[in-house]
Amino acid sequence: MNNFFEDILLLLPKITNHHIFGSSIYHSLDLEIKNYIKKIKTINGYKKIEFFNKNIKWPVRKFGNVSSNDSFSLNQMIYYSYYYKHRNNYEIVADFGSHTGEDAIFMSMCGYRVYAYEPDKVSFKLLKKNVALNKCKKITLINKAISINQENLKFINVKGNTLANHVSHSREFYGDYSIQNVQAEDFNKLKFKPDLMKINIEGFEKKLIPIIKKTFWKNTDSFVELHGKDCAEVLLKYCKILNLNIYSQKIAWNKAKKIKDLPLNWSEGCIFLTKKNKMKW
Numbered sequence: 539m540n541n542f543f544e545d546i547l548l549l550l551p552k553i554t555n556h557h558i559f560g561s562s563i564y565h566s567l568d569l570e571i572k573n574y575i576k577k578i579k580t581i582n583g584y585k586k587i588e589f590f591n592k593n594i595k596w597p598v599r600k601f602g603n604v605s606s607n608d609s610f611s612l613n614q615m616i617y618y619s620y621y622y623k624h625r626n627n628y629e630i631v632a633d634f635g636s637h638t639g640e641d642a643i644f645m646s647m648c649g650y651r652v653y654a655y656e657p658d659k660v661s662f663k664l665l666k667k668n669v670a671l672n673k674c675k676k677i678t679l680i681n682k683a684i685s686i687n688q689e690n691l692k693f694i695n696v697k698g699n700t701l702a703n704h705v706s707h708s709r710e711f712y713g714d715y716s717i718q719n720v721q722a723e724d725f726n727k728l729k730f731k732p733d734l735m736k737i738n739i740e741g742f743e744k745k746l747i748p749i750i751k752k753t754f755w756k757n758t759d760s761f762v763e764l765h766g767k768d769c770a771e772v773l774l775k776y777c778k779i780l781n782l783n784i785y786s787q788k789i790a791w792n793k794a795k796k797i798k799d800l801p802l803n804w805s806e807g808c809i810f811l812t813k814k815n816k817m818k819w
Contacts, residue, residue: 572607587610602698628650630653630733632728685746708745791817
């Protein structure tokens with residue numbers, strides 16, 4: 539008999555019309571998932587989340603004003619359900635903007651070969667600890683930002699919400715912050731070719747994605763989180779030029795053709811880029 543976490547993983551691909559933020563079913567599921575995670579007992583500083591004879595040990599901690607429980611919101615579960623269902627359709631995956639590793643660890647549990655990039659030094663230490671705690675296999679951790687070249691970048695650490703850490707001038711933010719210099723890796727000089735990517739780089743996508751060559755997309759799909767209208771405009775123009783399809787969570791994973799079809803922030807969801815003529819759920 540499945541547990542609630544397993545039920546959600548299996549259910550979400552069947553109800554894509556309810557992946558839209560604002561629907562009553564979306565909010566009900568989001569609340570149920572969060573309550574389910576909260577009820578799991580914290581033992582030795584972490585919660586053990588079981589699914590299909592596997593388990594994720596997820597440390598309980600604060601990231602400023604947000605907590606590790608937010609790693610299991612409905613939006614995150616939508617990612618996880620896709621990773622799980624398509625675990626035999628992709629082999630090599632890249633997690634750009636890994637933070638403390640929720641996507642990378644789940645991908646690894648599904649059997650993917652994972653490359654996880656996180657430039658922030660503090661988040662990267664937590665990422666390494668989480669990967670070790672979960673005894674993940676086939677995962678490579680890179681303490682760098684993914685970028686348009688190999689020049690070091692100024693990186694903003696947002697003290698009230700480390701999930702909003704970002705390359706300087708990439709996005710708006712509020713509150714106290716600090717600045718660090720981080721190393722970068724040139725996207726076009728990657729030493730591996732991912733089949734699937736998750737790009738959540740807090741506004742820097744408007745600089746990164748336009749430098750990705752057309753040939754790269756031949757056998758690669760990508761989830762992308764957008765951060766503002768300027769990012770959406772850049773991406774829409776790029777995809778039109780390359781004839782690259784955009785499927786948007788905001789419109790139930792239908793093909794996006796204009797700015798209003800695109801999610802402009804995390805709460806509205808993400809997009810899926812592919813040369814395929816349909817996003818298969």
